[in-house]
Amino acid sequence: MARNTSRLGCALAAFALLTPLAACGSGDDGGPPKLNLYQFPVENMQTVIDNCNQAAAGRYEIVYQVLPRAADDQRVQMVRRLAAEDDSMDILGLDVTWTQEFASADWIREFTGADKTEVEQGTLAGPLASATYEGKLFAAPNNTNVQLLWYRKSLVPAPPKTWDEMIQQALQLKSQGKPYRILTMGAQYEGLVVLFNTLVATAGGRVVSDDGKTAVMDAGATRALQQMRTLATAGVTSPSFSNQIEDDVRLAFQNGDGAFELNWPFVYPSMQNDAPEVAQDTxxxxxxxxxxxxxxxxxxxxxxxxxxxxxxxxxxxxxAVKCLRNAANQKYLAINAGQPPSIESVYAEPEMAEAYPMRDAILDELKDAVPRPLTPAYQNVSTVVSERLSPPASIDPAADTGGLKQAIQDAIDSKGVLP
Structure with missing residues (x-):
């Protein structure tokens, strides 16, 4: 990915001094207004920016201010600048879990009128829900993602449809002395919260109320806790399960250490490059x-x-936002940066077939996918949930339902935004 080092250096210097970026491209030089896009590194993103700048025909110029790779570091930079009302920030690339927090703090503007209509047109419901707060649209879904079940075809002729079926297949493979493990993320971090949230939604449950103000932790949440404990204690996970994050799981599956993997689609191109024989069997x-x-x-x-x-x-x-995330640019980044589109029609494009052979499975899940709890206090909620559920083998479904409910309510009731 090409970077403009002078602009990035100016951004970093300004951040270190906690001063605005007025000298880094406000349009005061007599040229078109410069719109600073603060976003995590995206491969080939500069090409999309160049296309939008060309389409703007001199009315504006988007400048890519590249944030760190780690989500926490990205958020800290943006929170500090926005809290200081830094007017050099124009477009913000937000993790899907931040929209409600930033909207509640009055740091981002609502999409209304024609802008709102254009963003909503053709956008999948799940990504769109992540961009709303109190019934209003505060962001435009750019890319989206869902986890799939990946399995070794030589070991698993037909993929399991349920968790019980998958665990039983794993135990049978184990008894035969074959690779058997179910590999997924169990470390004390956001990946564990994602697993819990998926199981809660699958069980028809809720973690927080629709308005994001009250902890719920209903029967569906209890069932999710039961399933997590069953997975962790059935003898089918890696010995490192409670310490594994996405890349650990990817590498373990590539190395032949499992029959099943629950992970994001980035694992597939990695397998093709690093373990082509495993990719052919997946x-x-x-x-x-x-x-x-x-x-x-x-x-x-x-x-x-x-x-x-x-x-x-x-x-x-x-x-500029509408240009950056339009169908053509979403297709380009899907093929050239591995970002699943949030606009449904892009999946039907012929060029997507080679880049996303699993696109039908992704789209099938996206049609009824769920966001994480929509609350401005999500960062607090995520922290307490991951702490309470780690390690998964120690989960006590009955006791943890009540304990988590109180901890989540305390997280929701905290004042202010996490630094």
Whole structure:
């Protein structure tokens, strides 16, 4: 990915001094207004920006301010700048879990009128839900993501449809002395929260109320806790399960250390490059359900684009956002950066077949995927949930339902935004 080092250096220097980026491209040099896009590193993103700048025909110029790779570091930079009302920030690339927090803090602008209609048109419901707060649209879904079940076809002729079926297949393979493990993320971090949230939604349960203000932890949440404990204690996970994150799981499956993997689609191109023989033996299917007659509901990932409340050029920023995430650019980044689109029609494009052979499975899950709890206090909630559920083998479903409910309510009731 090409970077403009002078602009990035200016951004970092300004951040270190905690001063605005007025000298880093406000348009004061007599050229078109410069719109600073703060976003995590995306391969080939500069090509999309160049295309949008060309389409703008001199009315504005988008400048890519590349944030760190780690989500926590990205958020810290943006929170500090926005808290200082930094007017050099125009377009914000947000993790899907941040929209409600930033909207409640009045740091991002609502999409209304024609802007709102254009963003909503053709966008999948799950990603769209992640961009709303109190019934209003505050961001434009850019890319999305869901986890799939990956399995070794030589070991598993037909993918399991439920967790019980998958565990039984793993135990049978284990008894035969074959690779058998179910590999997924169990470390004390966001990946564990994603697993819990998916199981809660699949069980028809809720963690928080619809308005995000009250902890719920109903019977569906208890069932999710039971399933997590069953997985962790059935003798089918890796000895490192309680310490594994996405890349650990990817590498373990590539190395032949499992029959099943529950992970994001980035694992497939990695297998093709690093372990082509494993890739040829790998199939994919919908994330397993809890009941054979009720499909799973999988947690969405991805990112949203928002317009800063402090931008000097909000109208141009809204226009630029619509260009950055339009169907053509989503298709380009899907093929060239591995980002699943949030616009449904892109999946039908012929060029997507080679880049996303698993696109039908992804789209099938996306049609009824679920966001993480929609609350401005999500960062607090995520922290307490991952702490309470780690290690998964120690989960006590009955006791943890009540304990988590109180801990989540305390997290929701905390004041202010995490630094």
């Amino acid at each position: 199939g994919w299917a919908r994330f397993p359900a809890l009941d054979a007659n009720t499909p799973s509901k999988v947690t969405i990932g991805g990112s949203n684009l928002a317009v800063s409340a402090f931008s000097k050029h909000p109208d141009l920023a809204f226009e």
